[in-house]
Amino acid sequence: MASDEKVINDRYAQQLLTRLTEWSSYKERIQAEHQIMPRPARHASVMDEVQALLPPGITQLYTHQHEALTRALDGEHVTIATATASGKTYAMALPSRVRRHRQQGATLLCIAPTRALIQQWQERLQAWDADLRVDVYTGDTPQTERAAIRTRAQAVITTPDMLHMGLLPYHRSWSSFLSRLQDVIVDESHMYRGVFGSHVALILRRLKRVLALHDVQPTFIFGSATIGNPEDHAIQLIGQDVSAITENGAPSGGRLTLLWQPPDAQSYIEEAAGLLAFFITQGVRSILFGQARQTVERMVRYTRNKLPSYLQSKVLAYRAGYTPEQRREIERQLAQGEILGIISTSALEVGIDVGDLDVSIVAGFPGSISSFWQQAGRAGRRNRSALSIFVLREDALDQYFAANPSMLLDQPAERALVNINNPYIFPQHLLCAAFEQPLSLADQRLFGAATAHTLEQLVAEKRLVRRGDYYHLRDPRKSVAFQVSLRQVGVRIPIMSLSSGGKERLLEETDIYHAISECHPGAIYYSQGAAYEVQRLDLSQGRIEVLPNETHFYTEPIVQTDVEIIKSEQHQQRPQLELYSGQVLVTREVQGFNRKHNQYRNILEQCELEEPLSAPLETRALWMLIEDRFIDALIKRRLDPAGSLHAVEHGMIALLPLFVLGDRRDVGGVSIVPFHPQTRKATIFIYDGYPGGIGYSEEAYRQWHALAQATLDTLRKCECTSGCYACIMSPKCGNQNRPLDKTGAIYLLECLLEGDK
Known part of the structure; x- marks a missing residue:
């Protein structure tokens, strides 16, 4: 949104590459x-x-800003899904300004x-x-100020967490504010996916x-990054119709994007640090994204080591874990x-003002095409082109992506998924x-068809009491x-971190599923870069x-996974296999x-636990039934059936982020040979790694052919002979990547895809 656009220098990115x-x-x-x-604008x-x-x-106004204003003032709910730096903040806020x-x-x-x-929202509004009173209402807001905010509020900025805990339960004390509410802005809505998104949807x-109780029906205005289903996601x-605005009227200087392969002797984080150091020495303002906290810290060290002393202070890290004052x-x-x-x-992936940057470097795929373009798009000016590496x-x-660059550079972004009827999330929000x-x-209109059954289940569990037509909390x-x-x-x-003097402090919190794999006795657990050895895990007491303990080793769990089919809900009879999806x-x-x-x-040492640890996970999965003739053919060719199925499982999970807006770490799998006791055939399972499921396996079921073909292409093109981390090995495999048979996986996928469309 501007009155005077400068002449665009579309050669600047190429000039940077030439340098x-x-x-x-x-x-x-x-x-x-x-x-x-x-x-142009x-x-x-x-x-x-x-x-x-x-x-x-x-x-x-840019055209998309004007369209958002017009639709919102007409009472439509709107989602604005345009590129980074397209003026979404003002587009979301302008309807409220006009209405006031x-x-x-x-x-x-x-x-x-x-x-x-x-x-940032507070400062801009x-x-x-x-004349507008803008109040921030978060967990950091002092208790002494909260009552005053509730009575004087004109514009309130909050987090989903505080809306959930601090506003909705006490909505009656917010009646003055809520009864006059005309607009609700939901910023960076693409972040509300998976488990977090399922919570936020509820x-x-x-x-x-609550707003209906206060007799208001405000307009919801969403601001989203580019995702594959902005309208459907909103x-x-x-739970109501939303119109999507995706045509961007803002100007852009253009972008040159490179896929960059480090040499064999160089790690990708050292390569990325070297690129950043080069641009800093050229006086070019740049941003480098890493995919983990410790990776970011290491890249800071590598970059500074490559710079003269007078430039080392010009490089900083930004991530969660720093104090609010440090981040500000x-x-x-x-x-x-x-x-x-x-x-x-990814903390800087969302729309915090980073000033004018000319180069963005993304070290390692961030988990989704949508996130990749968000990170790449953090560099760029309206009057000259940017370089992204x-x-x-x-x-x-x-x-x-190196072998198939168009699958990253020319493909639409993935779909963002939520599941409001997740059986582990949904009942909790009904209680709230x-x-x-x-x-x-009557609340089924908001919460869906599962409401009636869940309410009766909560009554049976004595968490709700039914009185006439209404369900009340027991307390x-x-x-x-x-x-x-x-x-x-x-x-x-x-x-809890214990000291030699017997004192203890709360280090972090986790859930049972991560606890058994990361916090078993003897495990080395890392927090804020420091190492701790787990002394005790007491699941009965929840502690x-x-x-x-700084050690020269780290630990990896040895895991045995079993899958029981509860209910088959979808079935495909494909030319060479049967495919199922369900609970x-x-x-x-x-x-x-x-x-x-x-x-x-x-491996320095293999240790057994005195008592094995397990936690049942009721979730959703897809499963593939492998015909006996394919197992016999693998054996005839002296290929390992168990290793072949295991490699197919790994390969498909690794490429799943191509098709769904998620992370491979949120998905699990298991391969069973010679047969699963329920299917009576060799079977590959791919399951959501969260209780109740979050839609990843169902999307993989829907796009099975494309996922299997992409996996086969990757295995064929990888130059290794027996499998590597670039094709079938997984850093999270509970069986230490054994057995794996790359040749068998290629043969099996060729068989399964024969005649498939």
């Missing part, structure tokens, strides 16, 4: 180039009333997923309208229910251009809703929202005790663990 290739023989490392052409005419209400220095002008006293609720975004439904979040100071330096290089986790890991999915106002069967005096964590499923287990019970039993050398990663 780089002249400095070194790096050109041979480029696997692919992708050019997005510059785009497209403006819409604006009414005089709106013209007077635009932010300072702004005189025009027309209707004195109208209020605004803004929901953002991170504290940094909340601060306040700068836009000095919270937004609870919000709509509908999932509020880094954000300030970024926005004001005081630093040349920033290295971040994707540094490839030795990983099956990264190397798939019952505290806010007793439930009835209505205490909010249950504090018992429901949005970031994980199930009961939280504290991890984990650890001692600080399963997964039991992962940790029988022991390996101690592995920190540097060399070889």
